Amino acid sequence: MTAPSTAQSCANIAFIKYWGRRDHALRLPLNGSISMNLDGATTTTTVIFDPALDEDRVIILDAGTTAQAAHRVSAHLDRVRALAGITTRARVVSRNSFPMGTGIASSASAFAALTVAACAAANLTLDERALSILARLGSGSACRSIPAGFVEWHAGEDSETSYAETIAPPEHWDLRDLIAIVQTAHKDVGSTTGQALVDSSPFSEARLAAAERGLAVVRNAIRACDFETFGEETEQEALRMHAVALTSQPSVLYWSPETVRIMQAIRAWRAEGVRAYFTIDAGANVHVLCPGADVDALAKRLRELKGVRDVLANRPGPATRLIDAHLV
Numbered sequence: 050m051t052a053p054s055t056a057q058s059c060a061n062i063a064f065i066k067y068w069g070r071r072d073h074a075l076r077l078p079l080n081g082s083i084s085m086n087l088d089g090a091t092t093t094t095t096v097i098f099d100p101a102l103d104e105d106r107v108i109i110l111d112a113g114t115t116a117q118a119a120h121r122v123s124a125h126l127d128r129v130r131a132l133a134g135i136t137t138r139a140r141v142v143s144r145n146s147f148p149m150g151t152g153i154a155s156s157a158s159a160f161a162a163l164t165v166a167a168c169a170a171a172n173l174t175l176d177e178r179a180l181s182i183l184a185r186l187g188s189g190s191a192c193r194s195i196p197a198g199f200v201e202w203h204a205g206e207d208s209e210t211s212y213a214e215t216i217a218p219p220e221h222w223d224l225r226d227l228i229a230i231v232q233t234a235h236k237d238v239g240s241t242t243g244q245a246l247v248d249s250s251p252f253s254e255a256r257l258a259a260a261e262r263g264l265a266v267v268r269n270a271i272r273a274c275d276f277e278t279f280g281e282e283t284e285q286e287a288l289r290m291h292a293v294a295l296t297s298q299p300s301v302l303y304w305s306p307e308t309v310r311i312m313q314a315i316r317a318w319r320a321e322g323v324r325a326y327f328t329i330d331a332g333a334n335v336h337v338l339c340p341g342a343d344v345d346a347l348a349k350r351l352r353e354l355k356g357v358r359d360v361l362a363n364r365p366g367p368a369t370r371l372i373d374a375h376l377v
């Protein structure tokens with residue numbers, strides 16, 4: 050039995066979204082994307098390769114392990130085993146610091162942590178780029194949780210050139226992401242399913258062209274710490290992604306009445322001079338972006354809104370890293 054290896058990874062929030070793929074098996078995206086790691090939303094995963102096992106044993110603490118999740122983990126371990134030249138089955142134990150299936154990208158931190166822990170347990174030494182590529186094969190957005198801080202995933206030409214790297218380290222900009230939780234149950238349509246429907250929307254091409262332009266806008270705004278330019282483009286991109294989801298066949302509506310209430314509140318507050326913009330992933334929760342100086346006042350306002358169950362505050366987070374606190 051190998052010694053346990055444990056990795057901790059941050060979820061990330063995309064400002065320019067990954068929504069649609071040109072190769073589903075390799076998870077090659079239609080467009081590049083930009084995100085920030087979320088220091089308060091982490092997955093911790095321990096992997097042990099154990100020759101006594103005849104199949105992988107996967108335990109997701111608190112949330113419970115579905116057969117589908119265990120299968121996806123096993124398929125990812127197969128990629129690590131193939132690279133390491135081993136066939137040994139593994140014990141995997143994982144824990145999230147946030148509720149699963151709520152639009153906080155649990156698959157991103159899950160597959161980034163699994164990639165780093167499994168490679169270490171298999172004595173496989175890969176550089177950050179190779180880890181990002183490997184994580185991408187498990188879940189697209191996971192490639193962005195490998196590097197630190199503000200991150201860009203290059204769409205690339207092929208699998209070897211489709212990876213994420215840091216645009217700016219966490220300390221570059223005191224941007225905050227407040228996640229207004231309105232739903233803690235599993236979403237009905239997972240992002241993997243939603244992603245597969247993109248081509249059926251008549252708006253898919255228009256959104257793609259706008260996202261390509263948005264990449265440069267958001268990248269430059271992050272570099273310049275230009276909050277207004279960054280926020281305007283990020284909010285527009287979220288609406289473009291959801292316009293595609295809404296007009297896919299079948300249509301996917303991720304918003305609840307509470308989601309829309311928060312969107313309207315943010316715009317009303319902005320008209321009063323509050324510095325805040327929203328973005329939304331494949332779920333009903335709303336990510337509210339603001340400068341560090343405004344975080345307490347904004348969190349208070351959000352908590353007072355009807356239907357907001359909790360507000361999770363995040364700073365730009367670190368890279369996925371190995372830690373000593375094993376879960377088994």
Ligand code: DP6
Nearest residue numbers: 063066067188189190240241330331
């Ligand atoms: C809305 O990475 O979950 O969060 O590759 O099928 O695992 P799979 O998709 P996933 O999609 C993330 C979608 C998103 C936008 C984003 O994070 O860029």
